[in-house]
Amino acid sequence: MSRFILHIDGAVVLVPQTSGDAETVVEDKGPSPIAPEIKELAWGAGAFIVLFALMRIWLFPRLKKGMDARYGKIRGDHESADATRAAANAEVAEYEAEIATVKAQAAARIEAARGVLEAERTAALAEVNGRIAIRRTESNAASEAARAAAAEHVQAAVADVSSRAAELATGHKPQAAAVSGIVASLMAGGHK
Amino acid sequence: MLGLKFPPINELIRWRDIFTNFNKVGVIAVAAALIGIAVFLIAGSRDPLKAPTGVRNLAETGVNFIENDIVMQTMGKDGLRWTPFLLSLFVFIYLCNLPGILPVLQMPATARMAIPLFLALFVWVIYNAVGIRHNGIKYFTLMVWPPGVPVAMRPLVGLIEFLSNIILRPFSLAVRLFANMLAGHMLLITFAFLTNALFFAETKQFALKPMSILPFFMLVFLTAFEVLVGFLQAYIFTILTAVFINAAQHPEH
Numbered sequence: 079m080s081r082f083i084l085h086i087d088g089a090v091v092l093v094p095q096t097s098g099d100a101e102t103v104v105e106d107k108g109p110s111p112i113a114p115e116i117k118e119l120a121w122g123a124g125a126f127i128v129l130f131a132l133m134r135i136w137l138f139p140r141l142k143k144g145m146d147a148r149y150g151k152i153r154g155d156h157e158s159a160d161a162t163r164a165a166a167n168a169e170v171a172e173y174e175a176e177i178a179t180v181k182a183q184a185a186a187r188i189e190a191a192r193g194v195l196e197a198e199r200t201a202a203l204a205e206v207n208g209r210i211a212i213r214r215t216e217s218n219a220a221s222e223a224a225r226a227a228a229a230e231h232v233q234a235a236v237a238d239v240s241s242r243a244a245e246l247a248t249g250h251k252p253q254a255a256a257v258s259g260i261v262a263s264l265m266a267g268g269h270k
Numbered sequence: 271m272l273g274l275k276f277p278p279i280n281e282l283i284r285w286r287d288i289f290t291n292f293n294k295v296g297v298i299a300v301a302a303a304l305i306g307i308a309v310f311l312i313a314g315s316r317d318p319l320k321a322p323t324g325v326r327n328l329a330e331t332g333v334n335f336i337e338n339d340i341v342m343q344t345m346g347k348d349g350l351r352w353t354p355f356l357l358s359l360f361v362f363i364y365l366c367n368l369p370g371i372l373p374v375l376q377m378p379a380t381a382r383m384a385i386p387l388f389l390a391l392f393v394w395v396i397y398n399a400v401g402i403r404h405n406g407i408k409y410f411t412l413m414v415w416p417p418g419v420p421v422a423m424r425p426l427v428g429l430i431e432f433l434s435n436i437i438l439r440p441f442s443l444a445v446r447l448f449a450n451m452l453a454g455h456m457l458l459i460t461f462a463f464l465t466n467a468l469f470f471a472e473t474k475q476f477a478l479k480p481m482s483i484l485p486f487f488m489l490v491f492l493t494a495f496e497v498l499v500g501f502l503q504a505y506i507f508t509i510l511t512a513v514f515i516n517a518a519q520h521p522e523h
Contacts, residue, residue, distance in 0.1 A: 111279045112448070117287075118384035121296035122366075125303035126389065130358040137310035138354040141329055144318025151319055 229265070237261045274467035282459055283381060283452070298379035302365035306358070336360060336508070344512040352515060355396070359389065360508040363447065367500030370455055371493050378500065381451040383444070390444035393511045398436075401518030412521040443510060450503050454496045461489040 237258045245251045285294035313329030316322070322330050336357045341349045366385060370378030379385050401409040413435050414428040468482035 109280065109284075111283055111452075112383050114384035114387045115284075115295075115382070116384075117291040117293070118295040118299075118379075118382055119388050121292065122299040122379065122385035123388045123392075125299040126358070126362050126385075126392070129303040129306050129362055130355060132307055133310065133358045133361075134354040137307065137314060138333070138357060140314040141310060141318075141326075141333065142353075144314065144316075145330060145333065148318050148320075148322075 233258065233261055233265055236265070274463060276460075276463060279456075283377070283455070285377070294375070294377055295379045295382050295384065298366055298369050298375065298377065299385060301369075302362050302379070305365055306361040309361075332361065333357060340505075340509050340512050344509060345516040349512065349516060352512065356508050356512055359393075359511060360504050363389065363507055364500060364504035367451055367504060370451065370458070370500065371496045376458075378451045378455055380447050380503070381455045383448050386444040386448040389447075389507070390440040393443060393514065394440040397511075397514040397518040400515050401521055404519045405521060409518070409521055413518075417522050439514060443507065447503050447507050450499060454492070454499050457492050458489065458496065461485045461492060465489055 237254070240261055241252055241254060241257045244257070287293050288297065309325055310329050313322075313326040316324075316326040318326075333353065336353055337350060340356055340360075341353055345352065363380060366379035368378070369375035370381065398409075401413065405412060414431045415424050416427075416431070419427050464485035465482050468478050468485065471478050
């Protein structure tokens with residue numbers, strides 16, 4: 079089995095456990111690794127100050143100006159779009175109001191026409207019903223007259239037949255008026 | 271024998287001069303400034319009225335991040351005039367942190383004490399100047415003796431507040447950034463060395479070679495983690511700067 083030993087205090091040695099001679103620590107005799115070097119500080123300072131100065135004076139204002147211009151344009155476009163939308167909505171509302179007015183007028187006209195038609199229909203119907211009633215009355219009278227005439231014919235025939243039958247039975251001809259009266263009363267009772 | 275000699279720490283973080291007094295840390299610092307300038311220069315040259323894309327989108331995202339997530343959260347609307355300073359600070363620190371995971375460079379400039387120290391001292395000067403400008407000489411008395419402190423407690427509170435505001439703040443600001451970036455850098459180096467040592471080990475124990483996958487996975491994970499650390503440290507430094515400036519304007523709080 080190997081065993082690895084790391085020393086980070088200046089050196090690291092990787093050794094197998096089997097080797098007996100291994101652990102070697104190399105001393106670092108350079109300057110402190112955390113001590114700042116003047117040349118690095120100078121270059122870092124110079125580079126940062128140049129970047130900051132250019133950023134402060136020129137680069138950032140230019141970029142920011144462009145950003146603000148675009149944001150302003152976007153805001154303006156938004157406001158313009160809102161105004162257009164509001165105008166469109168107003169036009170739609172106006173159109174809908176006009177549509178509603180026209181619909182109301184059309185409905186009133188239709189209602190008026192329907193009333194006229196209804197009145198004409200009622201009048202026509204009344205006229206037709208009147209004519210039907212007259213014709214029905216006339217028909218009823220005619221049929222009543224025909225029925226009365228038929229009844230008289232039947233009564234006369236029955237009276238004749240009854241007179242003849244009585245004459246044959248008794249040898250005497252009964253009085254026609256009496257027979258007619260009896261037949262009439264019998265027919266009237268038979269009807270009941 | 272199987273052995274890995276870990277290089278002395280100074281060999282890992284101190285760099286030879288490329289030319290007189292200009293080493294890799296200087297290269298990274300200058301590159302960070304130039305890249306920051308180039309990004310905002312290109313972003314500013316694009317048509318601002320069109321929807322931002324690419325570099326302009328990146329720059330505007332940075333501005334909005336500083337304004338909305340740092341300035342408005344710590345200083346309010348009055349602090350928006352500090353956006354260029356805080357933006358420069360964030361961009362510079364982040365671009366100095368990032369080379370820690372970039373091939374070839376593989377060294378965050380902030381893993382050396384010089385840049386964090388300069389930035390912390392710069393911030394220290396700025397917030398004390400702001401405090402004096404807003405409150406005059408009363409800035410110091412309000413800072414060390416906030417209103418409401420009992421007279422008997424004033425010496426102790428005064429000492430604590432003085433040490434906290436004048437000495438510890440810049441020190442902690444610098445050390446926090448430096449130590450985090452140095453620690454991350456050392457971790458990456460350690461696991462890279464371990465991976466290399468196990469994979470190329472001259473040993474008869476062949477089981478060691480496949481084991482190199484373990485430190486390698488750790489190396490990959492830590493590299494990804496350093497992306498987050500680099501961003502986080504830049505953010506922490508910047509937001510603390512905003513907090514300190516705001517506190518200097520209202521030291522009684």
